[in-house]
Amino acid sequence: MTAEQIKKGDRYTIEHEPVFSIQLMERAAEACVTWISENCKNHRNFAIFCGNGNNGGDGFAIARMLYQKGFDIDVFTNSKAKFSSDAQINFRELKEISGISIKEFKEVRDYRFDSRTVIIDALFGTGLSRPLEDEFKELVEFLNNTHNIKISIDLPSGLFADAVSPEGAVIFKADYTLSFQLWKKTFFIRRQENMRGK
Numbered sequence: 649m650t651a652e653q654i655k656k657g658d659r660y661t662i663e664h665e666p667v668f669s670i671q672l673m674e675r676a677a678e679a680c681v682t683w684i685s686e687n688c689k690n691h692r693n694f695a696i697f698c699g700n701g702n703n704g705g706d707g708f709a710i711a712r713m714l715y716q717k718g719f720d721i722d723v724f725t726n727s728k729a730k731f732s733s734d735a736q737i738n739f740r741e742l743k744e745i746s747g748i749s750i751k752e753f754k755e756v757r758d759y760r761f762d763s764r765t766v767i768i769d770a771l772f773g774t775g776l777s778r779p780l781e782d783e784f785k786e787l788v789e790f791l792n793n794t795h796n797i798k799i800s801i802d803l804p805s806g807l808f809a810d811a812v813s814p815e816g817a818v819i820f821k822a823d824y825t826l827s828f829q830l831w832k833k834t835f836f837i838r839r840q841e842n843m844r845g846k
């Protein structure tokens with residue numbers, strides 16, 4: 649599906665079911681957490697990278713839910729960014745939890761990745777509007793060079809939902825992608841198939 653069709657689908661669900669977008673985000677996060685807690689039983693520690701849009705909002709909600717299930721959680725974000733309203737709600741909720749450490753993206757360079765730390769990419773999803781550059785390009789390149797298991801939420805960051813990424817564009821190298829609703833058009837573009845993992 650294209651990003652526009654996905655947005656229309658979300659709008660249809662919101663208009664025809666008594667559901668608010670924040671509830672859709674909560675549902676999406678719950679589904680991710682169910683998969684993660686079943687499939688990452690041997691991992692205790694998660695480093696979750698959250699952008700300022702709704703993909704980041706999913707990441708904040710996932711962080712809260714995994715923490716409630718007893719996992720150790722570190723969240724990386726740009727706390728000064730202007731968040732989407734649903735991301736802001738989940739970010740505020742996360743800040744109330746004293747057991748979760750919230751760090752700035754640049755602190756990743758001093759972070760001690762345990763070999764069993766799982767990296768979760770909730771930087772960008774269907775709202776990516778241009779290739780990654782500067783801070784985000786460097787961050788994703790840094791994360792791609794770690795040997796940790798990597799999970800992308802909805803789409804690997806840097807991958808457009810319905811367009812081919814330019815040659816050489818930096819894209820998060822996910823082992824697994826937990827994609828919402830239907831398969832996205834981008835997953836069928838042969839050159840990009842190996843970026844999404846399973």
Ligand SMILES: NC(=O)C1=CN([C@@H]2O[C@H](COP(=O)(O)OP(=O)(O)OC[C@H]3O[C@@H](n4cnc5c(N)ncnc54)[C@H](OP(=O)(O)O)[C@@H]3O)[C@@H](O)[C@H]2O)[C@@H](O)CC1
Pocket residue numbers: 655658669672673674676699700701702703704705706732771772773774775776777778779780781784801802803828
């Ligand atoms: N719809 C729903 O109801 C549900 C949606 N869900 C989730 O929402 C996700 C889509 O969320 P989203 O539309 O907020 O977009 P998202 O990918 O988070 O990023 C947008 C932000 O990134 C920015 N930006 C873009 N490119 C950039 C770049 N290269 N470098 C830097 N910044 C860049 C962009 O800024 P701008 O382009 O305006 O400059 C904007 O601020 C979807 O994938 C799914 O995970 C689920 O919760 C289920 C319910």
Ligand SMILES: [K+]
Pocket residue numbers: 703769770771772773800801802803804805
């Ligand atoms: K993502």
